[in-house]
Amino acid sequence: MTQRLLISALVLLVILGALTWMVSLGRLPPADFSFSNGTEVQSLDPAVVSGAPEGRILWSIFECLVQLDPDTREARPGVAESWDVSEDGRTYTWRLRDNARWSDGTPVTAHDFYYSYRRFLDPLTAAKYSQAMWYVKNGERYTLGASKLKVGDKVEVELHERPAGTPPHARGTVLRGELVAIERDAEYADQEVADNDFGKRHTLVINVDGEDQRFRITGRPDEAANDQACKAVLIDFNEVGIRVEDDHTLVTELNDPTPFWPELVGFYAMSPVNRKCVETHGWPEWTRPENIVTNGPYEIQFRRIRDRIRLVKSDKYWDKESVQLGVIDALVVDSLITAFNLYETGQIDWSYTNPKLINRKLLAAEPPRSDFNPAPQLATYYYNFNTTREPLNDVRVRKALALALDREQILDTVGAGEPPAYALVPPGMQGYTSQECAANNVAEAQRLLAEAGYPEGVGFPRIEILYNSGAEEHETIAELVRKQWQERLGISVSGRKEEWGTYLSNSAQLNYDICRRSWIGDYMDPNTFLDMYVSNNGNNQSGYAEPEYDALIAAAGAETDPAARMEILMRAERMLMDAQPLLPVYTYVSSNLIRPNIRGFYNNLQDSHPLKAIWIDPDLEGPNEYMRDAPLYNDSQPQQTELQGAEQ
Incomplete structure (x- = not known):
């Protein structure tokens, strides 16, 4: 077959494939509103995910105690129709509405939140955001499990056997008592035992109903030898600051005043x-569309892997009268250019982000487009250093890599209005000044690298940058960074691209040298960024562990004076940027493309847009709320241009 005939055949196959796809779509009734949701969601269990694609779906099918306003992101009534705060700011009393319903028609009660919060804190759940609930009294101790128990603690013991008549995936029988003794196995008497090996090396003596009983935490009921096997021993959940007063009253008691607590429980x-x-049904079967029971404005009609999740308005939702979109399609579109093409050809109504090159063209369009209006975002694009690996465990090496980075050059290539970042916390939060590291300084970078034992890069091992697929600029940025470091420091760097799930797994397990990361603030407070680097935070995927830093974050949590609290958080970020376990690259701006006739879609710092609030105005052709004045970052925080003191 000649080359021309081969090309013609391939073109014909592409056309036939496209026609087949269009015909298959034609069999599906059109949605009222369609959008690109990026990559395939990892799960529909809110406790175990941490990504934006999952969040857009979960906020639609579930409702928390509060909703977050689509414009201001302030807490407003959700399942809780009102709440009170104690004078000391530590106790919140939530009054649940009596007309909240699950999609199976049963009432949503305070007991449901009690169960869900306990499950969220349970170490066996392995919740990605469990630390968000550690503001609750004894929440941290419950999650950290048996290794953090002390003699005299009230504890609960979960056995492998379930009570008779309970569902097949319920917890095992739970015994309650007092911890009498912790006995280490003799062969490990003089050895350090890791927390995750605690149950294998210790017997816990617990007084249950006046009788001392010996327990061993095991994976199976037949592994305990002379002790009684159990799945877990935790501090008694009755000691945790979550309690039910009645079916419609829930109380959360916090360790310290936490001004952002209402917004956090809306996450x-x-x-x-x-x-x-x-x-x-058990996990993960309970999250399948045919099984899942939800309480939000939408229910899942079906999910097609590598295609879409179709949402339909729930007729059980307490506020269904305010929900105007009946059917929504969340399309799985890994490629940003594909998402843009779907938008431009009228097949979706909202594309949440675009390739940088396209954003540049959109910004330069004349006349200005009525469907594109970038705005500041509470989000940072950065690299994590694996501080547990040589040579990145040397702060001088991390500083050298940071100083050798020219962010402006990177943004000149891939940027579309984003400002360079020199701090983890983006600007924009009242009362807080981001603590920046130093900007590009190649001479100082070379000096530090030589001081660390690698003059002109000699002897420096080859390192690798891990990044995920799904956005073309990740690869472009990694290549630019690689070239800068190679040319300026004489070191060898390579890139490694992985699909989203594998990337998440490897970054969480520190299977990398340098890893691309980004973080969108979960609530409007610097703490949402800074507590990531607390030693035992599940999102701390750098290996950085500094007791003094942990103490500062804890002190900020206990501080009642707002100004003093911000000062403590600034000290913490200063320490973080001096240690340089991360390398900020740029601060995000949103790049939504949204049809001009869409209402209820607002620019906000979190770039979060609840589907419940969206509606379509068939008579609207001009700009909507989204197009109101939203200036990009101003010059109130000038970026550094030279090395200053101890800053890196």
Whole structure:
């Protein structure tokens, strides 16, 4: 076959494939509103995910105690119709509305939140955001498990056997008592035992109903030898600051005043889950569309892997009268250029982000487009250093890499209005000044690298940058960074691209040298960025562990004076940027493309847009709320241009 005939055949196949796809879509009734949701969601269990694609779906099918305003992101009534705060700011009393319903028609009660919050804190759940609930009294101790118990603690023991008549995936029988003794196995008497090996090396003596009993934490009921096998021993959940006063009253008691607590309980990870559904079907089967029971404005009609999730308006939702879109399609579109093409050809109504090159063209369009209006975002694009690996465990090496980075050159290539970042916390939060590291300084970078034992890069091992697929600029940025470091420091750097799930797994397990990361603030406070680097935070994927830093974050949590609290948080960020476990690259601006006739879609710092608020105005052709004045970052925080003191 000649080359021309081969090309013609390939073109014909592409056309036939496109026609087949269009015909298959034609069999599906059109949605009222369609959007690109990026990559395939990892799960529909709110406790175990941490990505934006998951969040957009979970906020639609579940409702927390509060909703977050689509414009201001302030807490407003959700399942809780009102709440009170104690004078000391530590106790919140939530009054749940009596007309909240699950999609199976049963009432949503305070018991559902109690169950869901306990499950969220349970170490066996392995919740990505469990630390968000550690503001609750004894929440941290519950999650950290047996290794953090002390003699005299009130504890609960979960056995492998379930009570008779309970659902197949319910917790095992739970015994309650007092911890009498912790006995280490003799062969490990003089050895350090890791927390995750604690159960294998210790016997816990617990007084249950006046009788001392010996327990061993095991994976199976037949592994305990002379002790009684159990799945877990935790501090008694009755000691945790979550309690039910009645079916419609929930109380949360915090360790310290936490001004952002109402906004935090509106985060999708804090969604309630239906106990009967979870315990009947088990994980992950309970999250399948045919099984899942939800309480939000939308229900899942179906999910097609590598295609879409179709949402339909729930007729059980308490506020269904305010929900105007009946059917929504969340399309799985890994490629940003594909998403842009779908938008431009009228097949979707909202594309949440675009390739940088396209954003540049959109910004330069004349006349200005009425469907594109970038705005500041509470989000940072950065690299994590694996501080547990040589040579990145040397702060001088990390500083050298940071100083050798020319962010302006990177943004000249891939940017579209984003400002360079020199701090983890973006600007824009009242009362806080981001603590910046130093900007590009090649001479100082070379000096530090030589001081660390690698003059002109000699002897420096080859290192690798890990990044995920799904956005073309990740690869472009990694290549630019690689070239800068190679040319300026004489070191050898390579890139490694992985699909989203594998990337998440490897970054969480520190299977990398340098890893691309980004963080969107979960609530409007610097703490949402800074507590990531607390030693035991599940999102701390750098290996950085500094007791003094942990103490500063804890002190900020206990501080009641707002100004003093911000000062403590600034000290913490200064320490973080001096240690340089991360390398800020740029601060995000939003790049939504949204049809001009869409209402209820607002620019906000979190770039979060609840589907419940969106509606279509068939008579609207001009700009909507989204197009109101939203200036990009101003010059109130000038970027550094030279090395200053101890800053890196």
